[in-house]
Amino acid sequence: MLWLAAPLMLAQLVHVSYNLVDALWLSKLYEGALAVPRQVWPTLMFFYAIAMALSTANLAMISQYVGAERYDMAGRTASKLLTFNLALASTICLAYYTLRPYIFAYIVTVPPELYDDVMVYSNVMLLDIFFMYLGTAFTTVLQAIGDTRTPTYISIAGALLNMVLDPVMIFGWFGLPRMGVMGAALATVISRALVALVALKLFLGGFAGVRLTLVRPDRPWLLRSVRIAAPIAALQMSNSLAFMAQLRLVNTFGKVVATAYSIGFTVMDIADAAMFGLSQAVAIVVGQLIGAQMYSKARRAALMAALFVGVVTSFGAVAVYAFRYPIVSVFTSSTEVLEEAVRFIEYFGLTVPFFAVFFVGFAVGRGSGHTYVPTAIAFTRLWVLRIALGYVLALAMRMGPVGVWISMAVSNVVGGVMALTWVAVGNWTRPVVEVGAPPRVSTAPPSPKCLKREEPEGETNQVS
Numbered sequence: 001m002l003w004l005a006a007p008l009m010l011a012q013l014v015h016v017s018y019n020l021v022d023a024l025w026l027s028k029l030y031e032g033a034l035a036v037p038r039q040v041w042p043t044l045m046f047f048y049a050i051a052m053a054l055s056t057a058n059l060a061m062i063s064q065y066v067g068a069e070r071y072d073m074a075g076r077t078a079s080k081l082l083t084f085n086l087a088l089a090s091t092i093c094l095a096y097y098t099l100r101p102y103i104f105a106y107i108v109t110v111p112p113e114l115y116d117d118v119m120v121y122s123n124v125m126l127l128d129i130f131f132m133y134l135g136t137a138f139t140t141v142l143q144a145i146g147d148t149r150t151p152t153y154i155s156i157a158g159a160l161l162n163m164v165l166d167p168v169m170i171f172g173w174f175g176l177p178r179m180g181v182m183g184a185a186l187a188t189v190i191s192r193a194l195v196a197l198v199a200l201k202l203f204l205g206g207f208a209g210v211r212l213t214l215v216r217p218d219r220p221w222l223l224r225s226v227r228i229a230a231p232i233a234a235l236q237m238s239n240s241l242a243f244m245a246q247l248r249l250v251n252t253f254g255k256v257v258a259t260a261y262s263i264g265f266t267v268m269d270i271a272d273a274a275m276f277g278l279s280q281a282v283a284i285v286v287g288q289l290i291g292a293q294m295y296s297k298a299r300r301a302a303l304m305a306a307l308f309v310g311v312v313t314s315f316g317a318v319a320v321y322a323f324r325y326p327i328v329s330v331f332t333s334s335t336e337v338l339e340e341a342v343r344f345i346e347y348f349g350l351t352v353p354f355f356a357v358f359f360v361g362f363a364v365g366r367g368s369g370h371t372y373v374p375t376a377i378a379f380t381r382l383w384v385l386r387i388a389l390g391y392v393l394a395l396a397m398r399m400g401p402v403g404v405w406i407s408m409a410v411s412n413v414v415g416g417v418m419a420l421t422w423v424a425v426g427n428w429t430r431p432v433v434e435v436g437a438p439p440r441v442s443t444a445p446p447s448p449k450c451l452k453r454e455e456p457e458g459e460t461n462q463v464s
Contacts, residue, residue, distance in 0.1 A: 022235060039114060046241065127187075128192055154195050279359045309356045320345065385407060
C-alpha cells in the first residue's frame with residue numbers, strides 16, 4: 001500500500017505546500033486576501049466535475065484496450081477524449097464567465113470587502129478550466145497504461161513552478177507590475193498551461209504505444225462515456241454545491257469569519273496531506289484481493305488501512321492543535337481573525353482522523369465496486385450533518401460561527417464511524433465481476449511491480 005501510495009502522497013504534499021505558500025504570500029497583501037481563492041475554488045470544482053467524470057469513464061475503456069494490447073484503439077479512444085475535452089472546455093469557460101457574477105452574489109454571497117478581488121481572481125481562472133480539461137485527458141491516458149509516476153512528476157513540477165511565480169506576480173518583482181490576487185491566479189494558470197504542454201509533447205510522438213491526435217468523437221463512444229460518467233458527475237457536482245452552501249453560511253458572518261475559515265482549512269491540510277494517496281492505494285489493494293478471492297484478507301486489509309491512516313492523521317492533527325496559535329499567527333496579524341481561526345481548529349482539528357477513516361471507506365467502495373453505501377454516507381455527512389445541522393446551529397439556534405465549526409466536527413465523527421462500521425461488517429467483499437476458480441496461494445509476497453501492473457485492470461473491473 002505504501003509503495004503504491006508513495007508518488008501520490010508526494011504529489012499531495014507538494015500541493016499542500018503550494019497552498020500554504022500561496023496563502024502566506026496573499027496574507028501579506030491585506031487582511032482577508034488569502035480568503036479569495038477559497039471563495040472561488042468550490043465554484044470551479046462544480047465546472048471541473050464533468051472533466052473528472054469523463055476521465056473516470058475513459059480510464060476504464062483505455063485500460064481494457066491496453067490490457068488487450070490494442071494500442072491503436074487505446075489511442076483512438078484517448079484521442080476522442082482529448083478532442084471532446086477541447087471542445088467542451090470552451091463551452092464550460094463561457095458558461096462560467098456568464099454565471100459567476102450570479103454565483104458569487106446570490107449563491108456563495110461573497111463578503112462585500114472581497115467581492116471585487118473574487119471577480120478578478122475568477123476571471124483569470126477561466127483559463128485554468130481550459131487547461132484543466134486538457135491536462136485531465138493526458139493524466140487519464142497515463143494512469144490507464146499503469147503509469148502513476150509520470151503524471152506525479154509533472155504535477156510536482158507544476159506546483160513548484162507555481163510557488164516560484166506566486167510572489168513574483170503578486171508583488172511585481174523583477175520589474176513586473178504588482179498584480180495582487182490576479183498575480184496568484186496567473187501563476188496558477190501559467191503553471192497549469194506548461195504542465196499541459198509538457199504532457200502534449202509526450203504524446204505527439206507516441207508514449208508507451210499510445211499516440212494522440214484530433215479525432216471526431218463518435219456516437220457509441222459518447223453514449224458509453226455519458227452512461228458511465230453521469231452518476232459520477234452528479235455526485236461531484238452535488239459535493240461542490242454542498243461546499244458552496246457551506247461557504248454561503250460562513251460568509252453570513254462577514255470577512256473575519258470567512259478569513260478564519262480559509263486559514264483553518266489551509267492549516268488543517270497539513271494534517272490530512274497523507275490520507276489522499278494512501279486511500280487511493282487502498283482501493284487498488286482491496287480490488288486485487290477481492291479479485292483473488294481472498295475476501296477475509298480484503299476486509300482485514302481495509303480495516304488495517306483505516307487504522308493506519310487514522311493513526312498517521314492523528315499525529316498531524318495533534319501537532320497542529322498543539323501549535324495552533326503560532327501556526328495561525330503566521331497568516332494574520334488581526335486579533336479577531338486569529339481567535340476565530342484558532343477556535344475553528346479547536347472544534348474541527350481533532351476530528352480530522354475520522355474524516356481520514358471516512359475517506360478510506362470511500363476508497364474501499366471504489367476498490368470493491370460497491371459504491372452505493374459510501375455515496376449515501378457521503379451525502380448524509382455533507383448535506384444533513386454539515387449543511388443542514390450547520391444552518392440549524394448557527395442561525396436557528398443563534399450559535400454563530402461556533403455552530404458551523406461544531407456541525408463540521410460532527411459530520412467528520414459520524415461519517416468516520418459510519419464508514420468504519422460498513423468496512424467492518426458491510427457486504428462489500430462480493431465480487432462485481434466473474435473471478436473464476438480460486439487461485440493457488442503463493443508463499444512469496446506480491447511484488448510492488450505486480451501491484452502497479454494490475455492497477456488499470458482493477459479500475460476496469462470496478463466500472464465494468
